[in-house]
Amino acid sequence: MKTKYDVIVIGGGSIGLATANELGKRKASTLVLEKYRFLNQDGSSAGYSRQFRIPYPEEYMVKMAVEALPYWKELEAETGEKLLDTVGTLWFGDPSVHSTEGNIGEAEKSLQKQKVKYTALSAAEVEKQYHFKNLPVTYKGLFQPDGAIIDLALTLKTLLSLNKKHESVTLQENSPVTDIQYKDKVFYITTPHGKYEAEKLVLTPGPYINDVLNLLGFDINVTYWEMSSAYFKKLKPEIQYPTWFVFQNPKGDNGNQFYGFPGVDWDYPGYIRVAPDFVIKPLTDPNQRTGKPNPQELAFTAEWVKKYMEGLSPEPEFTSTCLIALSNIKDKELVLDFAPDNVEGYENIVIYGTGWAAKFIPLLGKIMSQLTLDGSTPYDIAPFQLGYKYFNAIVQQ
Template sequence: MTKNSFDIIIIGGGAIGLSAAYHAGKRGLRTLVLEKNGVLNDAGSSAGASRQFRLQYAQQYMAELSLASQEYWAELQAYSQKPLIQQNGSLWFGDPDLNSQEGGISAAETVMDELSIPYTKLDSARIEADFPFTGLPKDYEGFFQASGGIINLKATEEAAFDAALATGNVEIHEFEPSLDIQESANGVMVRTEVGEYSAAKLAICAGAYVNDALKPLELSLEIDIWQMSSAYFAKSYPNVKLPTWFVFQNPGDSALFYGFPEVDWAHPGYIRVATDFPDAILSDPSQRSYIPSRKSLALDSKWVAEHMVGLDPAPRFTATCLIALAKQKDRELLLDYTPAWGGKHSNIVTYSAGWAGKYIPILGNMIVRMLENPAETLEYGNFSIPLKHFAIEWSTTPKT
């Protein structure tokens, strides 16, 4: 094997790409990660400090994937002295029959019952008694699931980075975007401004930039790129304690909101609240603005003033992030073999799109297992995860 020859090349050095690199490296596979920016950047879907972890889902296979991921979170935790998940619990409340991008309360309860995931049902009065919310409509219902929590996203990326390098089989090249992908005698060849690299296998984990990476293959994904805003709000009462939470409301009346507890890794003394809808839907990540929507921040502030106890409603530490979501409404994640050069090409796997923070450690494992042995289903303990749930409807894009 030459210096520029690898077993696996990974395009994209965000959280998922680094996780895949770790799982490849620990299998003894010589692995190259190509990242167009620096690792641990805020340019794409890995922006921000935190993500929510939860077990509840409206789709049983997604809840099973969350359950299966816990083993892989524990494995990754060994590479960090910081807790990767702070277990504060997960609170869902609002209209029990309303569905959104996050699923729905009644549907999630049905799945939790099927999988024996414990939770506590709550009415509006109990929610206000147990948590710092006020003025909720009397017909709101919800539940509290104690295993949910908040992910330290940057610590997770750092752990995946360190874990990958610790295998001794992984090279990470920053500020080296891929420019071309071609077939080679070994499988695939990836060209950058620095050189050409060959490998038997290729994983494309480029997040919101996935269609840039796919251009040489004359392929694209049908995705929407959401630009979203969030803000932090100062605690006016020192004893305010929150779980992670999500409120399901009719968007015609008021926005959907979600939030996080106070954490020491992101603005101690402040609590993050965000709207769960896009400021704008972009066709290309280059269209991103780093200036949050005034409308979103005003809605955040109004919600905090009317329904949260112990917070100053003035938004602080505002930010935007990019989230790639599938246009296919029945796809929570997109993960599939890539039909390059007129064939299925099971030696190339593409991942993109979805609220995937909670799956960072297991998605890397899934990608590598798919490349090792072509599969239609992946087994995790007692769970069988059919890959058809993540299948991509590919579009062809002429090379320019």
């Protein structure tokens, strides 16, 4: 195995593999280093499904989601795989609530400004059309038809397969990075398998972001959520749900925010996945993850399903977790940036740091590859270039 590359990608999850695929298309000699095995269940790429949705309270996020959709279609066409199941996105609930997902009214305004089609709904219309029940009459909703459920497991397999076809891409798993040095415009990377060199780095280690940034002398202010999911059996097979979020005020430990998916044949057929969009106790370190859902979070979820959803068994039969790093800033923005300028070689270190980004996977791969090889991208990423605010130098003792 050779040791010198144009680019080394640290982190072989969805964003790292999407970036490597784009680098491979441009014939850049690329090494992808994955801490665990590829397709693992230890980070933010764990699980089977994610939501693709266009509603956001920020207009620039709506624009980015719209821009991402053609890249999904391109990836599907290139591979012959169906990665998105288009079922629409339903947002409903208390119109006054501002949650980690945003606010319904602000999302409507952003959709209107970007000329994205949607339908406004009353609580009664949400119940009649989408199989919910007992909703407060004051609840409002919106339905956006381009929303979809992402087959995340197949997306990862597809990207891994594409990278294996690129002669210029080398994939290495079980390779945690233990040291990064910079000398004469070259990065020297150490792993248990050996040492490697490259002029450019891409950092996409998911929730283990600070394990890598610490090697460069800085970190990012984050919190870690080990998020729970539950699968409820369909008692009425004909019932189908879109992807959805409900906006409600917290009640004590119950964050009272939930989201869900349709039933699909590749993610527990005959079941509906519903998850709490909150954690009762965030982690301070990703290595604190247990792989076990919080029982209280699952109980709150089951209680909500029983009261407000039709055609489902009231108790979950299957569960799962996913670990994610979220920046400690309002609205949990994505952080996509170069390293801070006090780090040697910063202009050749591209970082994707935090946030929920599955819906942007192929677009982020394109953007990250452009930043890496060209030093810029035609896409407007200014709202995500937040490193100057949230990267922190580590003070040596």
